[in-house]
Amino acid sequence: MTIAIIGAGLGGLALARVLHVNGIESVVHEREAARDARGQGGMLDIHSGQPALREAGLIDGFHAIARGEGQDMKLLEPDGTLLLEEDTPDDAPLLRPEVDRADLRDLLLDSLPEGTVRWGRAYESAENGVVRFADGGSATYDLLVGADGANSRVRALLTDARPAHLGQNYVEIGIPDIDRTHPDLAAMVGRGTYWVLGDGKSLAAQRNGDGRVRIGVSFHHTAEDWFETSGIPFGDPAAARARLIELLPGWDARILALIEACDDTVVPRSVHTLPIGLTWESAPDVTLLGDAAHLMPPTGEGANMALLDGARLGLELAAHPDDFPTAVKAYEREMFERTGAAARMSARVQELLTAPDAARKMLAFFQPD
Known part of the structure; x- marks a missing residue:
């Protein structure tokens, strides 16, 4: 049974790693020419996504690259009034540490067997168990996983929704x-x-x-x-x-x-x-994870949800290695509920960030009565 993952972002790599840990191989097709073809962005607040790294056997490696002091925060009004300052003790648990996205991606990439990621493979289309790439190449699959981000092209196989x-x-x-x-x-x-x-x-x-x-x-x-x-x-x-x-x-x-x-x-x-609570009718041979499935406001949940998506899908596939449709349905049920709740919370935080007197409203959010 061939699992083709489109996109070597955090979610796609987490899926490949959890599958590998459970004795199932997959292939990750990535449009970038190499792992260092472009910058990977800044820091990520990894909290609810940590269980995914445990399932991947990478939690110790994560702790080695995470920055506990990155949990420090200052909140100010435009006139310079300091409303909140939180300093993290050196011995504080790593509940919401910051980690460089590139370092986390490297941790996942280095955990995979050589050849798992095929670089320079830009997804073009998929039909009847064959995925085609922009360079004219193709590959067969029994399950196609769209982990290709906000502008996912795989998404169109399941829904007409667009960001x-x-x-x-x-x-x-x-x-x-x-x-x-x-x-x-x-x-x-x-x-x-x-x-x-x-x-x-x-x-x-x-x-x-x-x-x-x-x-x-x-x-x-x-x-x-x-x-x-x-x-x-x-x-x-x-x-x-x-x-x-x-x-x-x-x-x-x-x-x-x-x-x-x-x-x-x-x-x-x-x-x-994407619309909050987006769902689709389950298909036996294709599914989505990460921003391809539930792009939400940038309030700190996206990367965590992507890691969890990859781990949960990997575990379901490991539990049903000969029945991908059942595994996909079980994964999507859990994913829809979990990420719907995360999207609603993200929308609430986004609303606070954009409201009049946003700083005071966020102070109340961080320090509720």
């Missing part, structure tokens, strides 16, 4: 080697996440494992084409930073100094989500 713009656009910027280049700003940000929430605008700065502070400046309640009218000249990084500061009138100078100190990485990004 919709959430009304949020953000600009990704960052400060490299902040401890050496800007020690004052490094102390201000701290060891973890630094959040500034205003009325319809926010800034999130996060310490990465390589010494870079990754910053996202978000503009809520904006249209999908907002970047075209924002006046941000993305081809001129210095002017783009200046325009970002103009778009944050009244913000404290110490917060704006973070933007001024950034390097020339200025990337526009739009936020999209």
Whole structure:
């Protein structure tokens, strides 16, 4: 029985690893040319996804690369008022540690037998047990798993649902080697996440494992084409930073100094989500996991759900090695319920982040009566 996984993201690799641990081999087809073909993004808050890493036999390796101090957090208002500061004791349990996405992906990749991941295999179509790739190649499968992310092409085999713009656009910027280049700003940000929430605008700065502070400046309640009218000249990084500061009138100078100190990485990004509670009629030979199945607001649940998806599907397939349709149905039942709840919680947090007086509302969320 041949299992073809489309996409070498966290969910697809977790599935391949749990299958391998249980004596079942699979093939992962990835469109990227090599594991280091592009950057893998910033830090991830891995909490509910940790059981998946235990099932994969990788929890000790995860603890070795996780940053407990990344659980630190500061919450501020745009005028610089500090509402909340949480410092993590050195001996605190790793309940919600931060980990570099690239390091976690490498941990999963290195745990798989050589040849499990086939690089440069961009999915084109699938029909009658044959998947075809953009390079003209093909492969057979008994089960096709779409782990190909937000813009999944495998998804179309099961549902017509497509991601919709959430009304949020953000600009990704960052400060490299902040401890050496800007020690004052490094102390201000701290060891973890630094959040500034205003009325319809926010800034999130996060310490990465390589010494870079990754910053996202978000503009809520904006249209999908907002970047075209924002006046941000993305081809001129210095002017783009200046325009970002103009778009944050009244913000404290110490917060704006973070933007001024950034390097020339200025990337526009739009936020999209799938409908909350998306389901589909189960098919015997294809299923989805991760963002391909339940793309949700970026509030810290996506990567955790993807890891759990991969592990749960792998365990169901191991329990029914000769009956993939039964395994898929059991996996999808659990996945729909679990990720539906996570999507509803993410939507609730997103609503708080975009509300008037967002900082005070988030303070109440973190410190309920």
